[in-house]
Amino acid sequence: EDQVTQSPEALRLQEGESSSLNCSYTVSGLRGLFWYRQDPGKGPEFLFTLYSAGEEKEKERLKATLTKKESFLHITAPKPEDSATYLCAVNSGGYQKVTFGTGTKLQVIP
Amino acid sequence: DADVTQTPRNRITKTGKRIMLECSQTKGHDRMYWYRQDPGLGLRLIYYSFDVKDINKGEISDGYSVSRQAQAKFSLSLESAIPNQTALYFCATSDPREGGETQYFGPGTRLLVL
Numbered sequence: 001e002d003q004v005t006q007s008p009e010a011l012r013l014q015e016g017e018s019s020s021l022n023c024s025y026t027v028s029g030l031r032g033l034f035w036y037r038q039d040p041g042k043g044p045e046f047l048f049t050l051y052s053a054g055e056e057k058e059k060e061r062l063k064a065t066l067t068k069k070e071s072f073l074h075i076t077a078p079k080p081e082d083s084a085t086y087l088c089a090v091n092s093g094g095y096q097k098v099t100f101g102t103g104t105k106l107q108v109i110p
Numbered sequence: 111d112a113d114v115t116q117t118p119r120n121r122i123t124k125t126g127k128r129i130m131l132e133c134s135q136t137k138g139h140d141r142m143y144w145y146r147q148d149p150g151l152g153l154r155l156i157y158y159s160f161d162v163k164d165i166n167k168g169e170i171s172d173g174y175s176v177s178r179q180a181q182a183k184f185s186l187s188l189e190s191a192i193p194n195q196t197a198l199y200f201c202a203t204s205d206p207r208e209g210g211e212t213q214y215f216g217p218g219t220r221l222l223v224l
Contacts, residue, residue: 034212043114043200043215044153087153091211096214097168102152 002027002092003093008103013078021073021104023088035064036087038103044087047073048061078108113137115218116201122222123191131186131219133201142184143202143213144168144176146195153200157186191223 005024013019025033028082032051036044050066056073058066061082063074085103090101114135123129133142144156156170157176165176173195177185188195198220201211 031209036215041198041218043217044195046212046214049212089153089213096210097155100153102150 002090002097002099004088004090004099004101006044006086006104007086008104009094009102010105011074011107013106014015015054015108018074018076018078021086021106023073023101024069025090026069026073026108027090027092027099029092031091031093033066034098035071035073036063036089038085038087040085047086048055048058075106079107080108080110082095082106083108114201114203114214116199116216116219118219119217120220122224124224125192126131127191129188129191129221131188131199131201131221133184133216135182135201135203135216137203137205137214138181139203139205139214140181141204141206141211142178143204144174144184144186145200145202147169147198147200147218156186156199188221193223196221196223 001028007022011091015056021075032049033046037059038044048064053068055066061076091100117132140161143158145153147153154170159165160176162178175187198218199217200218204211204213
């Protein structure tokens, strides 16, 4: 059974204080690993898809990386508007089921 | 306009009532999904549909049913609502031709069952 574990559950940063969120996974065969941003009461907003170990993708202050066992979402010089819950998910193919982690709640303090 | 829309956005109902949540999409995707989200449990799959004629149960389908009226429309029904069905409900779509098959989510429906 596919598993996704995200850590930490919550993270509080000062504005400008860079950090990383972790997503550890076990799958039978990775078809894609996804990062989403979710604001309270809203739907997950797609950020990145990573396909293979060594791949990296960037968007503004966010950078996602992938190894064979985990993915990191690096946040550089965060701003208060980056405050949200960040979800990680994996697609292992087969019948196309996507497994989600429970998320990391990020709070950036001005 | 949003690619994936859900109605209603908020709903309060009473135990035993039948309710329907609706999802529409303009992304042209064949595959659609219904999830529920509860604090600390993450997103859990209720039903999924790969095309109009193909509907499948997810991990938590008991107490729910779905209807795929067209490629663009996928409805979720609670036949007899109960309080533990209080949750955030999300519809999502995907395209198997897209690498990794990213899912795109609607804004959600907040359901409260009294």
